[in-house]
Amino acid sequence: MHSAKSTITLLFYEVLEYHHIPDHIKNLKSSENGIPLNPIHWFQFADNAAVVSGQEKENQMLLNRFTIWCQWAQMIIRVDKCSTFGIRKQLSKSIQYLPKLFINNCLVPRVELGKSFRYLGRYFDINMSDEDHKSEVYDTLTNILNEIDDLPLHPKNKILLYSRYVLSKISWHFTVST
Numbered sequence: 001m002h003s004a005k006s007t008i009t010l011l012f013y014e015v016l017e018y019h020h021i022p023d024h025i026k027n028l029k030s031s032e033n034g035i036p037l038n039p040i041h042w043f044q045f046a047d048n049a050a051v052v053s054g055q056e057k058e059n060q061m062l063l064n065r066f067t068i069w070c071q072w073a074q075m076i077i078r079v080d081k082c083s084t085f086g087i088r089k090q091l092s093k094s095i096q097y098l099p100k101l102f103i104n105n106c107l108v109p110r111v112e113l114g115k116s117f118r119y120l121g122r123y124f125d126i127n128m129s130d131e132d133h134k135s136e137v138y139d140t141l142t143n144i145l146n147e148i149d150d151l152p153l154h155p156k157n158k159i160l161l162y163s164r165y166v167l168s169k170i171s172w173h174f175t176v177s178t
Contacts, residue, residue, distance in 0.1 A: 041053070045120055048119065048120060049066075050119060051063065051066075056086070056099050056100070056101070059084075059099070059101055060101055060102065063101055063102075063103060067103055067104060077103055077104075079103050079104070079106045079108060079109075080109070082103065082108045082109060083108065083109050083110065083111050083117050084098075084099045084101050084108050084109070084110050084111065085099075085110075085111040085117055085124065086098060086099035086110075087126065094126070095126070096111075096113050096114070096126040097113075098110040098113070114126065116132045118132075120176065121172060121173070121176045122176040123136075133173065133176075136173070137170060137173045140169065140170055140173075141166070141170055144165070144166055144169055144170075145162075145166070148161050148162060148165075148166075
């Protein structure tokens with residue numbers, strides 16, 4: 001059995017345009033329908049946003065408000081680009097679960113148990129491991145190096161490509177991972 005206060009649900013979705021979240025959503029500190037609204041975190045960067053709260057009901061409430069605001073702003077929420085990831089405490093251990101959140105009566109796709117999701121170039125999973133990220137960096141680097149190796153260029157020109165092109169293609173990965 002789990003406590004409602006020990007439940008964390010993350011909602012990740014993309015919208016078509018960037019707009020600031022209205023103050024009435026950001027500044028929710030009271031309660032609505034008897035549900036306390038703290039802590040609530042809303043992260044937004046360009047066309048990506050994330051909601052983190054202590055209860056699934058709070059996430060649904062915020063999602064409902066955001067949906068209304070998006071309709072007012074004539075923005076479309078692409079449910080097919082959304083995903084939810086839930087973590088809760090069970091017997092002093094964090095476990096992943098499948099939250100049930102809806103946008104316009106459509107169930108938001110859930111991250112499969114044991115799988116990761118990507119937000120702003122960073123992979124997240126229940127263990128907060130870097131395995132998926134390391135795998136992507138390794139595959140990207142291997143593909144780039146193989147492509148350069150296969151080019152009919154003088155070795156001196158290949159060295160220039162290695163030194164100027166490769167780092168620019170993989171440097172972002174090192175800014176979002178340890």
